[in-house]
Amino acid sequence: MTAPLGAPWPSSAGRGDDGVLVLGGVSVTALAAEHGTPAYLLDERDFRERARAYRSAFEDAFAQVGTGVDVYYAGKALLTVAVARWAREEGLRVDTASGGELAVALRAGLPGAELGLHGNNKSDAEIAAALDAGVGRIIVDSLVEIDRVADLAAARGVVAPVMVRVTTGVHAGGHEYISTAHEDQKFGLSVNAGPGGGDAPAVEALLRVLARPSLRLLGIHSHIGSQILDAAGFVEAARSVLRLRAHLAARTGVLVDEVDLGGGYGIAYLPGEETLDPRGVAASVAQAVAAVCAQEGTALPRISIEPGRAIVGPAGITLYTVGTVKPVLVTDQDGTTRTRLYVSVDGGMSDNIRPALYDARYHAEIVGRDSDAARVRARVVGKHCESGDIVVHDVDLPEDVRAGDLLAVPATGAYGRSMASNYNLLTRPPVVGVADGGSRVLVRRETVEDLLALDVG
Ligand SMILES: Cc1ncc(COP(=O)(O)O)c(C=O)c1O
Numbered sequence: 001m002t003a004p005l006g007a008p009w010p011s012s013a014g015r016g017d018d019g020v021l022v023l024g025g026v027s028v029t030a031l032a033a034e035h036g037t038p039a040y041l042l043d044e045r046d047f048r049e050r051a052r053a054y055r056s057a058f059e060d061a062f063a064q065v066g067t068g069v070d071v072y073y074a075g076k077a078l079l080t081v082a083v084a085r086w087a088r089e090e091g092l093r094v095d096t097a098s099g100g101e102l103a104v105a106l107r108a109g110l111p112g113a114e115l116g117l118h119g120n121n122k123s124d125a126e127i128a129a130a131l132d133a134g135v136g137r138i139i140v141d142s143l144v145e146i147d148r149v150a151d152l153a154a155a156r157g158v159v160a161p162v163m164v165r166v167t168t169g170v171h172a173g174g175h176e177y178i179s180t181a182h183e184d185q186k187f188g189l190s191v192n193a194g195p196g197g198g199d200a201p202a203v204e205a206l207l208r209v210l211a212r213p214s215l216r217l218l219g220i221h222s223h224i225g226s227q228i229l230d231a232a233g234f235v236e237a238a239r240s241v242l243r244l245r246a247h248l249a250a251r252t253g254v255l256v257d258e259v260d261l262g263g264g265y266g267i268a269y270l271p272g273e274e275t276l277d278p279r280g281v282a283a284s285v286a287q288a289v290a291a292v293c294a295q296e297g298t299a300l301p302r303i304s305i306e307p308g309r310a311i312v313g314p315a316g317i318t319l320y321t322v323g324t325v326k327p328v329l330v331t332d333q334d335g336t337t338r339t340r341l342y343v344s345v346d347g348g349m350s351d352n353i354r355p356a357l358y359d360a361r362y363h364a365e366i367v368g369r370d371s372d373a374a375r376v377r378a379r380v381v382g383k384h385c386e387s388g389d390i391v392v393h394d395v396d397l398p399e400d401v402r403a404g405d406l407l408a409v410p411a412t413g414a415y416g417r418s419m420a421s422n423y424n425l426l427t428r429p430p431v432v433g434v435a436d437g438g439s440r441v442l443v444r445r446e447t448v449e450d451l452l453a454l455d456v457g
């Protein structure tokens with residue numbers, strides 16, 4: 001028997017009678033023995049459930065107001081061949097943000113027409129690869145790039161389907177670095193004209209696309225940020241994009257077919273934290289879209305969204321082995337002195353940069369055994385040469401935590417492996433898929449030989 005754990009753990013996670021964590025029907029002790037640590041473990045069923053939940057929530061909400069939806073899984077969160085296939089099997093398309101992500105999606109056998117290509121500075125080679133694969137949409141991000149895509153498409157004798165990425169001024173998300181639609185950052189083209197008047201950069205871009213015969217203007221794209229926990233920002237951005245669409249139609253007679261509202265749907269990282277309900281946000285956005293279109297007298301566009309974190313984040317946990325335990329005396333702000341237990345694991349900021357980059361908070365538990373020991377305030381740290389190499393800032397762990405214990409950090413499926421590095425020349429951990437009582441390596445562990453093979457000096 002296993003007792004389910006609930007959020008922020010994956011849906012199949014539970015504790016067995018012996019206290020050992022079981023994921024996808026396999027105990028973490030068996031997974032550690034077979035695959036080693038650190039390892040990213042991915043609950044396939046959880047991934048598929050979330051993909052289905054987002055798809056059905058948005059399809060149902062927009063069907064009610066009379067239009068269709070495409071869900072693009074944002075591959076930047078985590079893209080492997082198997083993950084791309086799971087997404088497709090659940091009826092999702094895939095959004096890529098580089099030539100590398102595009103190559104993985106294509107290797108997975110996904111049709112080009114079901115892929116999108118993003119990026120604020122795509123290279124000629126990336127654009128060419130996308131055109132050659134016949135991607136369904138290239139999301140253009142600057143005037144320079146519009147010309148670049150148009151020239152490359154013309155040279156190939158093809159017409160490239162493009163969306164223009166706009167910034168609406170809506171600022172949302174968990175950290176300044178992951179909020180992407182406010183004005184002072186590198187993404188998109190503003191819907192607002194500058195103080196000198198004239199056309200807003202977004203309008204200028206849309207007109208430029210319409211003027212190039214080798215481009216087909218598919219629609220307008222907006223992405224407002226990441227780890228967003230309420231619907232208000234999505235609603236505001238949708239209104240702004242739909243007004244821009246109506247403005248373009250009034251001015252040129254071209255009513256674009258599609259509006260993409262991006263990703264950014266937030267998840268729970270800590271026990272007790274809220275997660276965004278896809279049905280609630282889908283209903284609010286669908287109503288807003290319908291209301292603005294009615295007001296503007298425009299037909300409804302087809303809608304697309306690009307969730308990444310919300311699909312794969314909660315499906316993943318990172319499994320580590322504890323190496324050292326060290327009590328450190330710390331003085332609190334009120335002057336009291338107490339002990340903090342520093343628990344070092346066999347990974348760190350190279351497998352999860354989010355605590356160092358965004359001050360992101362995670363949870364951790366000892367998962368390879370039961371313990372009745374009293375809980376003590378602990379900090380889980382990695383093995384890198386940085387004092388900021390923190391995996392979990394504050395967590396209560398059993399005071400008998402010791403070297404050799406397995407420790408798991410939940411909700412690391414998104415932006416863990418995809419932002420991993422080789423700092424201190426650590427080798428990146430494998431991605432292991434777990435389902436139905438079995439496990440399978442999806443991306444193998446890097447070896448020192450891999451690192452040495454790259455160094456050809
Ligand atoms: C254009 C675009 N789409 C989708 C995403 C996916 O975001 P999230 O993983 O927060 O859903 C991002 C990243 O924030 C993005 O920049």
Ligand SMILES: N[C@@H](CCCC[NH3+])C(=O)O
Nearest residue numbers: 076178180226354414415
């Ligand atoms: N990498 C970010 C997400 C935003 C990046 C995509 N625009 C994170 O870990 O939260």
